[in-house]
Amino acid sequence: MLVAFVLLFLMAAIRFPDSFLHADNLRNLLSQNAYVGIIAIGMTFVIISGGIDLSVGSLVALCGAVTVLTVNKAAESGMVLMVALAAALAAGAVAGFANGAVIAFGRVAPFVVTLAGLAGFRSIALVLGQGGEIRSTVRSFGDFGYDGLPIPGLTNIGGKPVILYWSTLAFLLVALLGGFLLNKTRYGRYVIAVGANEKAARYSGIDTRWVKVWTYTLLGGLVGLAAFFNSARMNSVGTGSVGLYYELDAIAAVVIGGTSLAGGKGRIWGTVVGVLLLTLIGMLLNLWRVDPNWQGAVRGAVILIAVLLQRTTKPEN
């Protein structure tokens, strides 16, 4: 997949040297799907553990609603960003914990539990937003969404420095920490073991139920983080529309990245490449002025091709 990404990247660079190889545009390649990216890292853990989470898109709306309501409540305090971030993370983690607890202790299939979450979380968000948008009344919150680190030496057409948004940095940081967590800690090894053979893991003295609960909680927290950045960027939250299809984009990125939907094996950097590949394809389709109605079909085809390619490179049994 890395090869596919590099090839497409070179193709774009040669075909559209001006518009594509532009500093702003390259930054966008990283930042455009940072929200989905943050979620996809958590989704990688869930899928490696042998599960799935369909509720993340709706949870973005719910966490976003909680975030903006908190921002408006805490408008007076000087700590508005910190308080809002804490609220977003807590809301996401609690929802993820609930998903995980029902899955692990209630022994209900993850697909079913998170399908209920898909319906339920969105509904609660709509109730909080009275069916529509919740606007933030704090300007600094919205400004934060456009803030970030200026990249030294890079300027855009207007001569202003190109900024790497905080959300993009968070995505990269989450990916690094995720890779560390999966490969260098006991928890990560347990996630792989539970996904590969839950019974064998249990017989090895691993408390498989808590491993699952923490995995869904981790994903929930990351959804909260994504929702925090997303609502800062908008300085509002559209409870009916925000996060729609994020679950599909996140799962697609994980699968394209080579993580097995059957569980037991996967890689974080693959998911990062998956996110970037999906973004790159979206950009190319825009540069080529492909009818937006066709873009879904192209994405679908990309997912299928990626999985088929990975199948044929696997050794037989």
Place this chain on the structure above:
Amino acid sequence: MTFPAVQALDDVSLTFEAGEVHGVVGENGAGKSTLMRILAGLQFPTSGEVHLNGRPERLGSVRGALEHGIAMIHQELNLVDELDVAENVFLGREITRRGVLDRRSMIAETQALLEEVKAPFGPTARVGSLSIAGKQLVEIAKALAVDAAILIMDEPTAVLSAPEAEALFGLIQRLRDKGVTVLYISHRLPEVLDLCDRISVLRDGKLVASFEPRNEPVDAQTLASSMVGRPMSDMFPAKSVPPSGEPILMVDRASVDGFAEEVSFILRPGEVLGFAGLVGAGRTELAEALFGARPLRSGSIEIAGESVTIRDPSQAMRHGLAYVSEDRKGIGLILSLSCVQNVTLANLRAYCRPVLSSTREQEATARWKSELDIRAGDLDAPVLYLSGGNQQKISLAKWLETDPKILILDEPTRGVDVGAKRELYALIRSLTARGMACIVISSELPEIIGLCDRAIVLREGRAVGEVSGETMTEEAIMRLAAGVEAAA
């Protein structure tokens, strides 16, 4: 076929006559399975060919082999538990009438086949409800349904109790008398000697000997020697003086729902205690309950004089228990993980502070590799690719890693070749010499008698007797296990 770095089969030529039972024996990795996979159409030979009735044939696939009358009964049975017997027998070749399944004909034909194999169940029994022996009969019926002329059986008795195995031998003889050729693979040499008209011995991918026991009697020792390539000195290590220390484990009236009723026993440090009995006597379930992997209904457990409650395997491990499962592939190991990851899995806590140290994991695994003589090329490769004996050693290493005081070994030598068996026996003795206490669950009587200091015999979940020293004979154990009062 050559596998990475190992040539599984090297220029082997064999002839199978119509209507013979032909035994194929050899250590794990000798090439038996590869040979059988080629005949069953699962694998292509890199050179050489298969002649059937004198004509060279390309088998190509399982379906191709079946069309040529070759059927294989796998070690892991390939049946769909959710379907009934008739549906399984006709799976993939359903009889239809105008596009609709003709259940009546399929049931009638299955009924006839089941009578032929003397199955104690009907065509509409759900396969999931049958015992392993029953499933095996379904597999055989399935082979007969396509008029198989050659039947390949891979370790068919590994999961059968003695009476079930006897019934299977009867069936094999009836099939032979009808002109069916049976290729019989087994690690149990006495039954191979009894059953087979000819025996071919494979070693390191080569045919090294063949015997015709009907013409010139062979004994198991000779057969084992030719498999291993060196004379087999005594299989079992010497037993130690009967230990007499304070018991490390006392189990009082332990019951497991549906499997064990009020079983009591004690275990001393340095002792090897056998759990003998037929398959299904509740030995595995009792061991799993002691290990916390299934609920204990009643009864008490004392470890080192202290009363303990064990609700899950992690608690059992804290009390110094370890359980090496009989189901290596399903429970004992995680096949997709590497040797290193499997070895450290139960003791991972020791390798993180708090970051996992892969160097220390590697070192520990390399230590076990040399200590247990594990033959694995790449310790980072999945354990899937190792032979049965080496997988068993990895599984053992994983539990020895936890430094247990009480080691429960469930069928430790199932699917393990003669050479590795001998090493495992020696290893178990060296562990108990260092004060570890072992429980060995085994269906192989010579193993119980040769290895254990004492054995309790279970029948239908109850401890029906204990044997040791002079009283530990195959006859005594069988009598207890089968519930026969006097000698037959």
